[in-house]
Amino acid sequence: MSEGRNTALFAAALALTTAAVTYDHVAWGVPEPAPAASSAPVARGASPCSAGTPVQSPCAAGAPLKAAPPPPAPMPQAKEGKLPPPPPPAPKPTAEAPRAAPPPPPARLPEGASEAPDLVPDRDP
Amino acid sequence: MSLSASAPTASGGFLPELAVDRSPATVAAAFLLAGFAAIWWLVDLRQATLLLIGGGFGVALYHGSFGFTGAWRRMVVERRGRGMRAQMLMVGVAAIAMMPLIAAGSLGSQPLVGAIAPVGVSVLVGAAIFGLGMQLGGGCGSGTLFTVGGGSTRMLVTLAFFIVGAVIGTAHLPWWLEQPSLPPIGLGTELGLPLAIAVTVAGLAAVALITAVIEKRPHGGLESEPAPRRPGWRWLLVGPWPLVGAGLALALLNIATLLVAGHPWSITYGFGLWGAKIAAAVGVPVETWTFWTWPAQAEALSNSVLADTVSVMDFGLILGAALAASLAGKFAPKAALPLASLVAAAAGGLLMGYGARLSFGCNIGALFSGIASGSLHGWLWFASAFVGSLVGVAARPLFGLDGFKRRQA
Numbered sequence: 225m226s227e228g229r230n231t232a233l234f235a236a237a238l239a240l241t242t243a244a245v246t247y248d249h250v251a252w253g254v255p256e257p258a259p260a261a262s263s264a265p266v267a268r269g270a271s272p273c274s275a276g277t278p279v280q281s282p283c284a285a286g287a288p289l290k291a292a293p294p295p296p297a298p299m300p301q302a303k304e305g306k307l308p309p310p311p312p313p314a315p316k317p318t319a320e321a322p323r324a325a326p327p328p329p330p331a332r333l334p335e336g337a338s339e340a341p342d343l344v345p346d347r348d349p
Numbered sequence: 350m351s352l353s354a355s356a357p358t359a360s361g362g363f364l365p366e367l368a369v370d371r372s373p374a375t376v377a378a379a380f381l382l383a384g385f386a387a388i389w390w391l392v393d394l395r396q397a398t399l400l401l402i403g404g405g406f407g408v409a410l411y412h413g414s415f416g417f418t419g420a421w422r423r424m425v426v427e428r429r430g431r432g433m434r435a436q437m438l439m440v441g442v443a444a445i446a447m448m449p450l451i452a453a454g455s456l457g458s459q460p461l462v463g464a465i466a467p468v469g470v471s472v473l474v475g476a477a478i479f480g481l482g483m484q485l486g487g488g489c490g491s492g493t494l495f496t497v498g499g500g501s502t503r504m505l506v507t508l509a510f511f512i513v514g515a516v517i518g519t520a521h522l523p524w525w526l527e528q529p530s531l532p533p534i535g536l537g538t539e540l541g542l543p544l545a546i547a548v549t550v551a552g553l554a555a556v557a558l559i560t561a562v563i564e565k566r567p568h569g570g571l572e573s574e575p576a577p578r579r580p581g582w583r584w585l586l587v588g589p590w591p592l593v594g595a596g597l598a599l600a601l602l603n604i605a606t607l608l609v610a611g612h613p614w615s616i617t618y619g620f621g622l623w624g625a626k627i628a629a630a631v632g633v634p635v636e637t638w639t640f641w642t643w644p645a646q647a648e649a650l651s652n653s654v655l656a657d658t659v660s661v662m663d664f665g666l667i668l669g670a671a672l673a674a675s676l677a678g679k680f681a682p683k684a685a686l687p688l689a690s691l692v693a694a695a696a697g698g699l700l701m702g703y704g705a706r707l708s709f710g711c712n713i714g715a716l717f718s719g720i721a722s723g724s725l726h727g728w729l730w731f732a733s734a735f736v737g738s739l740v741g742v743a744a745r746p747l748f749g750l751d752g753f754k755r756r757q758a
Contacts, residue, residue, distance in 0.1 A: 230681040231373060234500050234671075238380070245664075248626060249653040254392050 364578045367587065367678040373500075374675035381668045388655055396661050398609050403665020404672070405602050406614070410495035411673035412588030413595020417489045417712040421738045426753055430560025431572045432592060436717075437553040439596035443721035444549045446604045447613065451722055452537045456608060463722030464613045466709040468729055469530020471522070475707025476715065476730040478700050480737025483712075484745055486511070486697025490616040490711030493698075494663060498670025500681025506691055507698040508620075514702020515617060516624035519640040525707050536723035545723050552728065553720070587676045603718065610658045613718030617705040619660040622649055624702075693748035697741075708733075 381404050389397035409415065420432025450456060451463040466472070483489045486507040488496050493511060496504040536545035564571055574591050577584040584590065590598075603614045625635045629650070635641050641650050654660045674680040705711045708730055710719065716734070719727025745752040 229370070230500060230502055230683055231370075233502065233505075234373075234681050235376070237505065238376070244627075245654055249391065249655050252651060252653045254653050254656045255648070257393075 362578075363580055364589075369587070369678055370675040370680040373680040374672060377668050377672035377675060381665065381672065384664065384668070388661065392653070392655050395609060396655060396658065399606070399658055399661050400665040402602055402605055402609065403662035404669030405665075406491070406599065406662070407495055407498050407666040407669025407671070408673040409590070409595045409598040409602065410491055410666070411499055411670040412590040412677070413592055413598075414589065415592060415595045415599065416492040416495075417716075418483045418487065418492050418738075421735065422484060422742050424560060424563070425739060425742055426751075428564050428567050429572055430557075430564045431574070433560045434557045435592040435596040437557040438593060439600045440717055440720050441550050441553045442597060442600040443603045443613075443717070444553075444723070445546060446600075447607055447721045448537050448546050448549070448723045449542060450604075450607060452542050459608065460611050461607055462612050463535065463724060464615065464710065464714060464718035464727070465533045465535045465722055465724040466715070466719065466726045467526070467530045467533050468726045469526075470528035471525035471530065472708045472715075472726050472729050473733050475518075475525070475704040475709075476733035477704070477737035477740075479704030479708060479711060480734035480739075481741040481744070482514075482697040482700025482702075482704055482737075483734075484697070484738050484741025485693045485748065485750075486701055487694060487750075489701070489713075490620075490705060491666070491713050493701075494616065494666050495670040498667040499674035499679065500671070502681075502684070503686055503690060503694050506694040507701075510695045510698030511617075511702040512620045512624040512627075512698075514699040514704075515621035515706050516628055516635070516702070517699075518703040518706025519621050519625060519635070519646075520638055521703075522706055523639040531725075534725040536725065538723075549720060549723060587678075588673060589677075599717075603721065606662070610662075612658070613714075613722055614662070615659045615710055615714035615718060616663060616666075617702070617711045617714060619657065619663045620702060621706055622654065622657060622660060625650055626654065687749055689749040693745070693750060704737075 381401065384400050385397045388400055415435070416432075417436065420436065423429045424433050447463070450461050453461065455461055479489075483492070486493065486504075488504060488507060490511075493504055493507050497508050536548060539545070540548060561571055574593055577591070578589060579587060606612075606614045625641060628635050636647070636650060640646055649657050671680065701711065705714075709715055709726065710730075712734070715730040716727055719730060721727075742752050
C-alpha cells in the first residue's frame, strides 16, 4: 500500500457500515417470499419499481404508485324485451334408460397382501 | 505487487508503472465475494447477483472516470463535449434494448417495469436543485458513490449530506406532488415502440450533435478518444478505460439490472431509505410521514436493507469502485480539504439529496434510466438539471472551486 493514504478512515467507515447493515438485517429481516402463483404486488426484494408492480404505474424510484384502476363498469343492462329468449327446458325422458350392469366385486387380495390406505374399505357401515 | 508497463509506443506512450494498493484491493474483493455469499444465503440469489452487478458499475465508473458533473462542466467551461457524447451513446444503447423489454412487460416470470414518472413542477424544480448541488458537491449520484468507493474524503461529506437531503425530500415530496403535473408519459405507450425508439435516439443524437458544433467552433475539431494507455489488455484490469467503452459497459449493466431486478438502475432511492432507517433508529417517527406510508416505501422501511435492490447495488458499486481504485494504485489519496470546499460538499449533498427525491432520481435513475425507459420526465430532468448545473458552475468560485473562466480583457 502506498504512503499518504486515508486507508484507516475508510476501513473504519467500512466497519461501521457493515455493523449497521448487520444490525438492520437482524432487526428487520427479509420478507417472506410471495407464493409463486400469487399476484401480490410486493415480493421479496421489492423496491419502488420492482417486481410485481403494474407495468403502467410510475416506477421511478420513490414515485407514488398510481392508484389501482377502477373496477370495470358493469355491463349495460339490455332493454327489457330485447333479451334473447332462454333456451327451452330439456324434455324429460319418457322412459328410463336401461341401467348399466353393476361392476363386478373387487377381486380378493392374496393372503398377506396389504392395500393402500385410501383403498381400504370402511369396516363400519 | 506492481504491474510494470512496457516501453512507450510511438502513439504517445503508456502511463508510468503503478503499484497496486494490495490491502484495500484484497478487502474490497473479499467483501464483494463474502457479500455475494451472505446475501445469497440471507436473502436470495437475485439480490446477491445485484451486488455483483453493482460492483461492475463501480469498476466501470471508476476506470472510465465516467461522471456527469465534470463532463457537463467541461462542456460549458472548456467547450469540450466528449463526455456528454459518451453519455448520449450510453443512454441510446440502453434505450434500444430496454424500451422493447419494458413494452413486453415481462421476460419469463420476471416482470419488467421502466423508470417512468410524472412530468411536473416537482421534476422541474427538483432537477434544477440537483444540477446546482452536483456542481457544488463535486459529483452526481453515481459520481458521489464511485468517488467514495475510490477513497475520496471530501465525497464522504457529500454522501452524508446527500442522505440527509434525501430524507428531508421524503418529508416534502407529497406537497410537491400536489403542484401542477402531467401524468407519467411513456413514449412507448404514446407513440408506439418503433417511433418511440426513433424519437429517443434522434433526441440523443441531436444533443450529441449540438455538443460537437459547440466544440468545433473554438477548437476547430473534436477531441478524439485516447488509445489504451496500458500495454495489452492490462488496461481492462487497472484502467483507465476509454469513455466510450465505459459508457457501453454501463449500458449493458443497466440492461442486466432491468433483467435481474425487474427495474432499471437507480441510486438515490437507497440514500433516502438509509437516512430514514437511521432517523427511525434515533426516534424520528419517519414511518408516519406520508411518503413512508406508501406501500412500496413502507415495505422497504420495514425490511432489511439487504432486501432492497437499490441499496444492495449501491453497496456493490462502492466496493467495485474501491477495488478498481486499489488496482489502479489510487485508493484514498490524501488531499487538502479547505473549509470552504467542505462547506460546498455539504451544501451540494443536501441540495442533491433533496432535488433527487423531488425529481424521482438523479442522473442515473431519472436521466439515464428515465430516458432509456422512454419516460418524458427523463428529458425534462435533463434540461432542468443542466440549467441548474450552469448556476452551480457560476457559484463554485464562492467556495474556492474552479468555475467559469474569466474573459481576458
